Amino acid sequence: MTDVHTSNSLGDLVAANPASARVLERYGLDYCCHGADTLADACRARDVDPAAVEADLAGLAVHGDTAWRDLDAPALAAHIVATHHAYLHEELPALDGLAAKVLGVHGERHPELVEVRRLVNALYADLEPHMLKEERILFPAITALADGPRDFPFGSIANPIRMMSLEHERDGDVLRALRSVTRDFAIPDDACASYRSLYERLEALEADTHLHILKENHTLFPAALVLADDHV
Numbered sequence: 095m096t097d098v099h100t101s102n103s104l105g106d107l108v109a110a111n112p113a114s115a116r117v118l119e120r121y122g123l124d125y126c127c128h129g130a131d132t133l134a135d136a137c138r139a140r141d142v143d144p145a146a147v148e149a150d151l152a153g154l155a156v157h158g159d160t161a162w163r164d165l166d167a168p169a170l171a172a173h174i175v176a177t178h179h180a181y182l183h184e185e186l187p188a189l190d191g192l193a194a195k196v197l198g199v200h201g202e203r204h205p206e207l208v209e210v211r212r213l214v215n216a217l218y219a220d221l222e223p224h225m226l227k228e229e230r231i232l233f234p235a236i237t238a239l240a241d242g243p244r245d246f247p248f249g250s251i252a253n254p255i256r257m258m259s260l261e262h263e264r265d266g267d268v269l270r271a272l273r274s275v276t277r278d279f280a281i282p283d284d285a286c287a288s289y290r291s292l293y294e295r296l297e298a299l300e301a302d303t304h305l306h307i308l309k310e311n312h313t314l315f316p317a318a319l320v321l322a323d324d325h326v
Contacts, residue, residue, distance in 0.1 A: 098151040100144045104136055105129025105312035107151060108305070112158025115304060117150045126304040127259075127266040129312040162309060167317040168240050170309065171233040178306035179225045185299060186218040192292050200289055204282060209275045214296070217268045221303075224261050228310075232258060236314070239321040251322045255315045262307045269300050 098107065104125035107114045118125050123136045137144040162173055193214040197207040232254045238244045239251060248254055273279065279297040281290050 098133075098148050100132065100134035100137070100148060102133055103130055103312075104133060105308055107133065108308055109163050109312065110160065111151075111154055111156045112160065112305065113154045113156065114151050115301065117147065117154065119301075119304075121147055123147070124266065126307045127263050127311065129308050163313065166240065167314060167321060168237040170314050170317070171228075171236055174306065174309055174314065175229055175233065178302060178309075179229065181302060182221055182225060182299075182306075185295065186221060189214055189292070189295055189299065190218045192288060192295070196286075196289050196292050199286065200284075203284065206275050210272065210292075213268055213272045213275065217265065217272075220261065220265055220268070224258070224265070227254070228258060236318045236321070239318065251318050255318060259311060259315065262311060265303065266307065269303060272296060273300065 104118060104123060106129075108118065108125045108129070115125060121137075121142050122140050123133075123142070124131075128136065131139075133147060134144050136142075137147060162170060165173055193207075193211045197211045201207050231248070232251075235244070235246055235248075235251055235254070276293060276296070279293045281293050285293075
């Protein structure tokens with residue numbers, strides 16, 4: 095178990111215990127793009143009883159990888175690429191094709207699959223170039239900053255961080271829309287194996303991407319800004 099207080103930020107709660115993510119998601123609390131919000135403020139915004147959330151979180155055993163919290167900025171960037179980017183580079187094109195296949199078979203009986211297909215394609219189209227910008231521009235710049243002051247063609251490191259954070263917000267919106275249109279990834283009674291696989295894998299992708307964005311927004315990007323300030 096971990097100590098839980100309503101003054102804790104959502105990001106700190108998930109970083110301390112990844113199992114907290116499922117509880118926060120159940121209450122509709124966005125630890126991904128709004129990890130800096132305190133539990134109290136997030137509950138107030140969603141009209142959720144903070145005592146109920148606090149009780150559910152306090153009873154959780156610590157489960158999941160927390161070692162990434164101890165990595166320095168360059169090592170954390172490398173971890174994100176090896177863990178989350180590698181997963182998305184493989185899974186996104188596969189899910190894009192699977193969504194098209196399921197739509198073709200079940201679209202007449204389940205017209206919501208048109209929107210599912212559109213959203214999966216939008217996520218694929220957005221995340222692929224987003225990750226390449228991080229891998230080729232932002233993350234190498236963060237690694238360079240760890241070795242000393244640098245001049246970058248894009249100016250301050252805050253500039254690409256701001257852009258990546260805005261893109262995270264957009265991807266978070268797509269993931270929320272996917273959860274909504276699938277009714278929380280509820281699998282219909284007439285679903286075939288491919289249909290079931292699509293929804294199960296989309297839910298897994300949502301969880302992984304939320305944690306991925308948390309690591310960047312809540313830990314990597316602030317650490318990079320500190321490095322930049324140290325070198326001013």
